[in-house]
Amino acid sequence: MTTPxxxxxxxxxxxxxxxxxxxxxxxxxxxxxxxGFGYGAFLFHLARQHPQSNIVGIEISNRCLVKVEGRLARESFPNVRVIHSRAETALNHLFVPESLTEIHINFPDPWFKTDHARRRLMQRDTLDAMVSRLQPNGSLYLATDIIAYAEMSAELLAATPGLTNQLASPWVNSLPGRVTTKYEARARAEGRSCYYFAYRRNDVPAPAVPVIKDLDMPHMVFTTPLSLDDMRDRFEAFHHNDGDVHIGYSAVFRGEYTLLFEIHVNEPTISQHTALLLTQRQVENEYTLQLASFGHARPTEGVHAAVYALGSWLLSLHPDAQVVKQKLRPDVSAGAT
Ligand SMILES: C[S@@+](CC[C@H](N)C(=O)[O-])C[C@H]1O[C@@H](n2cnc3c(N)ncnc32)[C@H](O)[C@@H]1O
Structure with missing residues (x-):
């Protein structure tokens, strides 16, 4: 036993x-x-129901986290940890394959608008990550009160060879012994039916979804006759797409020997709001572009793409500008638009 x-x-x-x-x-x-444990009713129920298991809850809402963290501080739940995280980030970056015995999703946000469809929890990539993370015979449970979401999920789950339905029908409208979540209670009070799914991990090989780890820190060293002020004055907010990575460069700030570029990097498994730092080196006309060292940005593929695209733009500002050295993932410019 180690110190928890x-x-x-x-x-x-x-x-x-x-x-x-x-x-x-x-x-x-x-x-x-x-x-997406919300106010935690189901999470605490799991903790009591499975005293010999460790329970991880993830949430993106700070309000819910604060509430549940408060209860964890007041009461003794040694087998529960809650994490601020998007589901996609936790599944792809925190858990190794075959590490989970159960996954529970209660009343996920539907994200009905076509523009928002990528945010839906029940979609191919995220479901493949869940299948990969489940242990043999592990279980996946889903509940929703939205018939369109139930139908969409039923189709997706039925087309997932690594999972076997534990029910005689795609879903059931009640599951005996289940604790009622806050959202579920409201749905029932407002007269909406609920749809419950129960699937089990079978022995069909899981899709290969390796853990996404940190890459090396990206950087680019280049020379240009332009000054920091020249480069700052030429900057206008812009967007850059590299495959399914979307980067927004929103502002630039001048320091004594630096320019700081504010960026948003959205990747399928992680979203980061961070900064790239351009530093004037002691060698004349030489600059280093790298991820700012404050904050907690992680050197992901998207961050490498962000350094590459900003570096390319800075180089394009003068015909004599050239790269001295760089450390970027090799295929960083593939598919860039
Ligand atoms: C409709 S509420 C349901 C809350 C709770 N499960 C219940 O049944 O009362 C959906 C919850 O999922 C969380 N959520 C939405 N998208 C998420 C994501 N990608 N990762 C983690 N949590 C998410 C929301 O913040 C919200 O608390």
């Missing part, structure tokens, strides 16, 4: 990729995940 880490705020952007859950809990026990 308790009552400490956890965030998937600050945690090791992947996470050592045995060290975090201080015990090596089966691991159960609840995605």
């Amino acid at each position: 880490i308790q009552n400490q705020k956890l965030d998937s952007l600050l945690m090791p990729w992947h996470t050592d859950w045995t060290a975090l809990f201080g015990t090596d026990r089966p691991l159960i995940l609840e995605i």
Whole structure:
């Protein structure tokens, strides 16, 4: 048994990729995940129902986290940890394949607008990550009160060879013994039916979804006759797309020997709001572009793409500008628009 880490705020952007859950809990026990636990009724129910398992809850809402963290600080739940994280980040960066015995999703946000469809939890890539993370015979449970979401999920789950339906129908309208979540209680009070799914991981090989780890820190060193002021004055906010990575460069700030570029990097598994730093070197006309060292940005593929695209733009400002050296993932410019 190792010393557990308790009552400490956890965030998937600050945690090791992947996470050592045995060290975090201080015990090596089966691991159960609840995605989007809201106000935690189901999470605490899981904790009581499975005292011999460790329960991880993830949420993106700070309001919900604060509420549940408060209860964890007041009451003793040694087998529960809650993490500020998007589901996609936790599944792809924190958990190794075959590490979870159960995954629970209760009343996910539907994101009906076509523009928002990529945010839906129940979609191919995220479901493949869940299948990969489940242990043999592990279970996936989903509940929703929206018939269109139930139908969409039924289709997606039926087309997932690694999962077997545990029910005689695609879903059921009640599951005996289930604790009622806050959202579920409201749905029922407002007269909406609920749809429950129960699937089991079978022995069909899981899709290959390796843990996404940190890359090396990206940087680019280049020479240009332009000054920091010249480069700052030429800057206008712009967007850059590299495959399914979307980068927004929104502002530039001048320091004594630096320019700081504010960026938003959105990747399928992680979103980061951070900064790139351009520093004047002691060699004349030479500059280094790198990820700013403050904050907690992670050197992902998207961050490499962000350094590449900004570096390329800075180089394009003068015909004599040239790269001295760079450390960027090799295919960083492939597919860039
Ligand atoms: C409709 S509420 C349901 C809350 C709770 N499960 C219940 O049944 O009362 C959906 C919850 O999922 C969270 N959520 C939405 N998208 C998420 C994501 N990608 N990752 C983690 N949590 C998410 C929201 O913040 C919200 O708390």
